[in-house]
Amino acid sequence: MENIMSSKLFTTRQGTVLLGVIAAVIAAIALIVYLSHYRSSVKNSGAAIQVLVAEKLILKDTPGDVIRTNPSYYQTQSIARSNVQTGAFVDPATLAGKVALTDISPGQQLTAADFGPASGLSTQLNPRQRAVVVALGSPQEVGGQIGPGSHVDVWVTSSAQGSNGVSKPTAKLLFQNMSVLTAGTGGGNVTLRASPRQAGQLIYASSNAQIWLVLRPTIGTIEKKPPVISASNVTGS
DSSP states (O other), rough: OOOHHHHHHHHHHHHHHHHHHHHHHHHHHHHHHHHHHHHHHHHHHHEEEEEEEEOOOOOOOOBHHHHTTTTGGGGEEEEEEOOOOTTTTOOOGGTTTTTEESOOOOBBBBGGGEEEOOOOOGGGTTTOOOEEEEETTTTTGGTTTTTTTOOEEEEEEEEEOOSSSSSEEEEEEEEEEEEEEESSSSSSEEEEEHHHHHHHHHHHHHSSSSEEEOOOOSSOOOOOOOOOEHHHHOOOO
């Protein structure tokens, strides 16, 4: 019975018309679905995305941490999705721990291809900072307990000649809360992050006096006026 009905559907005029109508409906549905997807893709391609764009020339080897913490280096711009470059950064935090691999011109999008992993001390310094090395013995660097990331106070001991011609040994707190970049174990070279002026003072102290580092606690302490310790402070005389 089913075969007879199918035969009539294909051989009769009414059946042919019905099949044509069904085919037209299916084609119309397919066209509607296609147009819907096409319009959606066109709409998405024109949608704007917030990306990071260089505000000024960013030189090769500029640390990403310097860029992300200094808005003068970049700005956020709305750019059509179709014009966004592959790997474009949308969040300044993405620059952490990276360094520019090439010069980046003003107006250029910041992308993953322009940056790589940071290495070397220069990537840990901003334009106002320097890395300075001082040679110390084990006691002077707290028995090897100081390492990268430690915060220290810097003391200097020296003997200055007083007005009466008598040598007067003193210990002075030179700097507080300095950052350690690298350190040897059990004595050796210690690299400190410093300003240019602090670097010069540390070099002078290293050549003409003795430097001692004092390890600070991990929880910040209150800065105080740097004291000067002399014999009278120790012996009470």
